[in-house]
Amino acid sequence: MLASERHGSGEPLVLVHGLTHRRQAWYPVLDRLCEHREVILVDLPGHGQSDPFCLDGRTVTEALSELFRGFLAEQGLDRPHVAGYSLGGRIALEAGARGDARSVTAFAPAGFWRTAAEFGYTRRVFNGAAQLTERVGPRVERLARTAAGRRLMYGLLMTRPGRVSADHALGDLRAFEYARPALRLILDAATPFTGCIPADVPVTVAWGGRDLILPPWQAEVARTVLTGAEHVRLRGVGHVPMWDAPDEVVRLLLRDPIGHPAAA
Numbered sequence: 001m002l003a004s005e006r007h008g009s010g011e012p013l014v015l016v017h018g019l020t021h022r023r024q025a026w027y028p029v030l031d032r033l034c035e036h037r038e039v040i041l042v043d044l045p046g047h048g049q050s051d052p053f054c055l056d057g058r059t060v061t062e063a064l065s066e067l068f069r070g071f072l073a074e075q076g077l078d079r080p081h082v083a084g085y086s087l088g089g090r091i092a093l094e095a096g097a098r099g100d101a102r103s104v105t106a107f108a109p110a111g112f113w114r115t116a117a118e119f120g121y122t123r124r125v126f127n128g129a130a131q132l133t134e135r136v137g138p139r140v141e142r143l144a145r146t147a148a149g150r151r152l153m154y155g156l157l158m159t160r161p162g163r164v165s166a167d168h169a170l171g172d173l174r175a176f177e178y179a180r181p182a183l184r185l186i187l188d189a190a191t192p193f194t195g196c197i198p199a200d201v202p203v204t205v206a207w208g209g210r211d212l213i214l215p216p217w218q219a220e221v222a223r224t225v226l227t228g229a230e231h232v233r234l235r236g237v238g239h240v241p242m243w244d245a246p247d248e249v250v251r252l253l254l255r256d257p258i259g260h261p262a263a264a
Helices: 021-034 060-074 089-096 118-145 146-152 166-188 215-226 246-253
Strands: 003-010 011-017 037-042 082-084 102-106 201-206 228-234
Touching: 003 021, 011 021, 011 089, 011 166, 021 037, 021 166, 021 246, 060 089, 082 089, 089 102, 089 201, 102 246, 118 146, 118 166, 146 166, 201 246, 215 228
Parallel strands: 011 037, 011 082, 082 102, 102 201, 201 228
Antiparallel strands: 003 037
8 A cells, every 4th residue: 555645625736756765755845736736645665654565576667657556546536647756757757658647747757867887876876875774774863863964864865955854854764764675676677768658748857957866967868758848957956856946846836737837
């Protein structure tokens, strides 16, 4: 079962977090989004408070897509707007390709490297973080309690780590530890995005200019693959844009499917 929460009212918008993160990553923009949308936050399998990730004979991409489709059905959501970052952005794109999304907004989505060697950089970043938390163990939580520690924790993820509170950082650390088995499964089976999204599904792809997890050159690959999408560069923004540029994230998420600002 996938853990989730629902807030607000209006057209449904499902928000999907990235690899090793949790649904609370969207909290910096939640209140403003709820003024215009019914917002559904979900923990991916093996993440947050969801059940462990089990493939049951499927590929990782198949399992994630099918579990997400099942979640939408359980929640009574018929083609909602879907948005995500990193792995969540990839899941949003897959939902668009499968006909499960009315519109897609993907922030630095996974799946736009060209070779295994290029993906090796991202793999090393995640594996290094996992190895560090395993070696340090419970002592790593001390990092979350100091501003300097949080700068170290989030230095690769965002440009403004000072905005993250100690309590939130502790929750993120515990979520990362829980997600380590899912992390290994997903990294070992990572593949480029090859889906075809119908022309009637509006797609926006936004990439932080200072993304150190999925470097901005991947945005150029995404342009060649998703030729019908709108592509946006977020200047001075890292991999988790809700903390670095909440105003810009809200603006992108509140546009209607043809790209016009939502009514206030």
